[in-house]
Amino acid sequence: MQLPIQSQSTIYAESWEAAAGPDDLAEIARAADRLGFFYIASCDHVAIPRRLAEAMSTVWYDPVATLAFLAGITQRVRLMSHVAVLGLRHPLATAKQYATLDHLSGGRLILGVGAGHVQEEFEVLGADFRRRGAVLDESIDALKAALGPEEFPRFEGEFYRFEGLGQAPRPAQSPRPPIWVGGSSPAAVRRAAVRGDGWLPQGDPRERLPGQIAKLLALREEAGNAEPLTIGAIAEPLYVGEPGWEVGRRVLSGKPEALAESLREYRAMGVRQIQVRFRSRSRGELTDQMAAFAAGVAPHLND
Structure with missing residues (x-):
């Protein structure tokens, strides 16, 4: 699950999150850890321009700092950047941050990556917004080298070159932490197919996913990439049980068994x-909702 509080876009933030803080975030992360959730995720924005602030808000916790804080109070749950905007930073800087996080957490990092969409954010940091897709592609390749087993990695591309520069500590995961690509555009799907260890679509309605997944797998086969690929999906908002308040038209609510039956449709599409x-x-x-899901819905998802 994506953590609340750490990002407060009006698209998804609940009203109570505005007054919440570190103690609330910590308790939710502990609950995810205790209840068997696979990962908790944190977003990445450096600065939000005024033209977008009303809709996006300016509350975007730094993902590395946030996940490192939560790594120290959890034991099992994976820690995911959803998503790190790679074009805002040099790959060696990104590698240093996330390798350290993986090392300190005992190998719990999932590095989720994406292209970004806020032009002013790129410009103020001296990054190339226009070529962000090409930069992202190369950054993924560079990070595969920088997060791999070599203490002194070597990489040569159009935008980045490095060799003879050592980084330690190394990631705990071998050969490296997984890199999942976020996004549903044609470029993002191709990027996930060719370069990703996983794919996490953004905003695809359920009925569109089978076509997207078929395209993803075809592109991966065409690229000759035979490595396993974790296919993800973002489910509709949920409420376990009868809410007794207006939760919205698109929310799935009801008995745990009925929710599980609905969510199993994702598995039939190839989602894992x-x-x-x-x-x-x-x-x-x-x-309470997390606990109800873990007790009543999750056990039936693989029936």
């Missing part, structure tokens, strides 16, 4: 993990 989000009016209601 789903990101879930729960409607809630408080931290307590959210953690």
